[in-house]
Amino acid sequence: MKHLRTIDCLNAEEAILGSSPAEAAAMLRGGGELRAHLDACAACRTLARDLAALGSVPPPVEPPADVCARAIAGAAIELRRVRREARRAVLRAAMRVALVAAIGVPLPLAWAVSVWRYGAVWLAPLLPQPLLVFLGGAFALACLAGLSALAFTLTLIAGAAARPPRAPAWS
Numbered sequence: 001m002k003h004l005r006t007i008d009c010l011n012a013e014e015a016i017l018g019s020s021p022a023e024a025a026a027m028l029r030g031g032g033e034l035r036a037h038l039d040a041c042a043a044c045r046t047l048a049r050d051l052a053a054l055g056s057v058p059p060p061v062e063p064p065a066d067v068c069a070r071a072i073a074g075a076a077i078e079l080r081r082v083r084r085e086a087r088r089a090v091l092r093a094a095m096r097v098a099l100v101a102a103i104g105v106p107l108p109l110a111w112a113v114s115v116w117r118y119g120a121v122w123l124a125p126l127l128p129q130p131l132l133v134f135l136g137g138a139f140a141l142a143c144l145a146g147l148s149a150l151a152f153t154l155t156l157i158a159g160a161a162a163r164p165p166r167a168p169a170w171s
Contacts, residue, residue: 012037012044021055024048097154104150112143 015034016024027034028048038045116139123132 008037009041009044012041013047016044016048016051019051021051021053025052025055028052093157096157100154100157104154105147108143108146108150112139115139 012034016027019027028038028045038048116136119139120132120136123135127135
């Protein structure tokens with residue numbers, strides 16, 4: 001059966017918890033009614049010992065005065081490095097996009113213009129005019145869709161290449 005707390009325990013706990021660690025140590029050494037209760041009650045005696053032990057804990061250590069300044073200076077250096085790497089990543093991405101665009105846009109445009117021009121010349125004697133107009137419009141829409149897909153791909157390439165570098169994992 002668990003220890004039943006009596007009115008004496010409640011009064012003793014109130015007295016112990018209302019005191020400082022030094023006063024709790026004096027309660028354990030002193031005499032009187034409270035000391036008699038502490039001798040008889042293991043729970044209250046443990047509480048008083050635990051509170052008295054808090055008095056022997058060393059005070060917290062103060063950090064050096066310049067620790068904040070050094071931490072801020074180190075963070076500023078790291079921030080400059082990350083910004084520099086991010087700028088380089090964006091520049092590399094722009095160069096990739098420019099290279100792909102320099103090759104990928106003129107060739108399909110030249111092909112589309114040549115197909116449109118010479119296809120109309122070759123098919124004009126064979127097909128009626130309304131059908132030629134329809135085929136020309138369909139080809140123009142297909143070319144626009146292809147160029148749109150190319151532009152979308154270029155933005156994906158640029159976005160993937162321009163992501164800033166990952167921050168180092170602090171352990």
